[in-house]
Amino acid sequence: MNDGTPLGMHSSVVITLPPWVTSAVDWQRPYEHDDEKMRLAVALARLNVERDTGGPFGAAVFERDTGRLVGVGVNSVVRLNCSSLHAEVVALMLAEQERHSFTLAAPGLPRHELFTSCEPCAMCLGATLWSGVKRLVCAATRDDAMRLGFDEGPVFPASYTYLEHAGIEVVREVCRAEARAVLELYHDRSGPIYNA
Amino acid sequence: MNDGTPLGMHSSVVITLPPWVTSAVDWQRPYEHDDEKMRLAVALARLNVERDTGGPFGAAVFERDTGRLVGVGVNSVVRLNCSSLHAEVVALMLAEQERHSFTLAAPGLPRHELFTSCEPCAMCLGATLWSGVKRLVCAATRDDAMRLGFDEGPVFPASYTYLEHAGIEVVREVCRAEARAVLELYHDRSGPIYNA
Numbered sequence: 093m094n095d096g097t098p099l100g101m102h103s104s105v106v107i108t109l110p111p112w113v114t115s116a117v118d119w120q121r122p123y124e125h126d127d128e129k130m131r132l133a134v135a136l137a138r139l140n141v142e143r144d145t146g147g148p149f150g151a152a153v154f155e156r157d158t159g160r161l162v163g164v165g166v167n168s169v170v171r172l173n174c175s176s177l178h179a180e181v182v183a184l185m186l187a188e189q190e191r192h193s194f195t196l197a198a199p200g201l202p203r204h205e206l207f208t209s210c211e212p213c214a215m216c217l218g219a220t221l222w223s224g225v226k227r228l229v230c231a232a233t234r235d236d237a238m239r240l241g242f243d244e245g246p247v248f249p250a251s252y253t254y255l256e257h258a259g260i261e262v263v264r265e266v267c268r269a270e271a272r273a274v275l276e277l278y279h280d281r282s283g284p285i286y287n288a
Numbered sequence: 289m290n291d292g293t294p295l296g297m298h299s300s301v302v303i304t305l306p307p308w309v310t311s312a313v314d315w316q317r318p319y320e321h322d323d324e325k326m327r328l329a330v331a332l333a334r335l336n337v338e339r340d341t342g343g344p345f346g347a348a349v350f351e352r353d354t355g356r357l358v359g360v361g362v363n364s365v366v367r368l369n370c371s372s373l374h375a376e377v378v379a380l381m382l383a384e385q386e387r388h389s390f391t392l393a394a395p396g397l398p399r400h401e402l403f404t405s406c407e408p409c410a411m412c413l414g415a416t417l418w419s420g421v422k423r424l425v426c427a428a429t430r431d432d433a434m435r436l437g438f439d440e441g442p443v444f445p446a447s448y449t450y451l452e453h454a455g456i457e458v459v460r461e462v463c464r465a466e467a468r469a470v471l472e473l474y475h476d477r478s479g480p481i482y483n484a
Binding site: 102103104105106107108109113114163169170172173174175176181184185186188189190191192193194195213214215216217218219221222223224243245246248250251254255258286 | 382
């Protein structure tokens with residue numbers, strides 16, 4: 093792989109959403125209930141598979157009280173050559189850009205919540221903690237993802253206890269069947285399992 | 289914070305290193321021993337504090353067998369308004385860009401190793417796993433960071449066992465004193481504790 097050119101030429105990375113996201117997301121309307129919010133995360137996961145832009149995972153960050161959408165993410169690991177760009181990380185990054193803040197819990201900001209089409213891996217669980225969201229809502233389970241061959245990393249019951257002690261409410265299995273169907277679609281299309 | 293402008297304007301994030309990194313890093317020479325590699329990671333951490341560009345953490349990715357430097361990172365959470373941009377994540381992202389691969393363990397690539405000036409938080413431990421590095425070398429300990437008020441998140445002995453089972457060698461306390469001195473410098477300068 094090394095062709096003699098100097099290493100270290102990369103001092104930046106540009107993280108973008110796939111172009112289809114613009115027309116797939118309604119940024120103006122409030123999202124009212126957990127089901128409605130999760131349907132957006134799952135729709136992003138499904139489109140990411142159907143458009144061949146990445147793994148079967150989507151996420152979205154909302155203002156908790158108003159239901160306003162603040163950021164969305166889709167798994168972008170393969171598309172952007174970046175192993176850390178899981179859907180949750182992308183959604184949190186873009187939400188923080190939107191808020192011009194490294195924490196969504198900054199003074200003066202409304203409370204935020206993260207919806208993800210699948211329970212977070214070890215990395216995303218940590219990222220959730222650092223983001224300042226006050227609520228984490230998940231659709232498919234860790235087992236659903238692992239059944240496809242995705243590794244979820246060292247996540248333990250105590251990991252969730254840690255989040256809860258940090259003041260983050262965790263809700264699971266909202267729209268699980270719909271999210272699992274997207275995992276199965278990806279499997280049927282023989283999508284690459286990047287965290288094998 | 290919401291001034292009536294439409295949300296969702298942010299569909300990209302640009303991740304850059306601070307400008308001083310270019311002149312602080314020698315990309316051409318091989319780095320031979322663990323101490324020498326770690327001194328680079330710790331020097332990056334120190335410069336990040338001295339130049340006021342972020343938290344007291346630095347990281348670097350090397351080819352394990354040749355000692356060639358592939359990517360560097362410094363904590364960029366506050367500078368780039370992005371809670372996930374810990375030094376390890378930045379270094380791994382840039383190394384993957386350099387390799388044009390979402391995994392540093394891709395067929396045909398040499399083995400890679402991550403040096404970090406402090407034991408990884410929960411997020412970075414997960415990111416290490418997904419990156420494909422085969423070796424993780426740490427300087428300061430989790431306790432050293434926590435003594436300053438940094439939270440490290442849900443990392444347990446079993447988390448490291450998980451990494452080792454995945455074929456990642458873990459080495460600790462290489463240049464710990466030097467790395468701890470950087471943490472203390474940051475503390476003395478009253479640097480912000482973003483993961484409080």
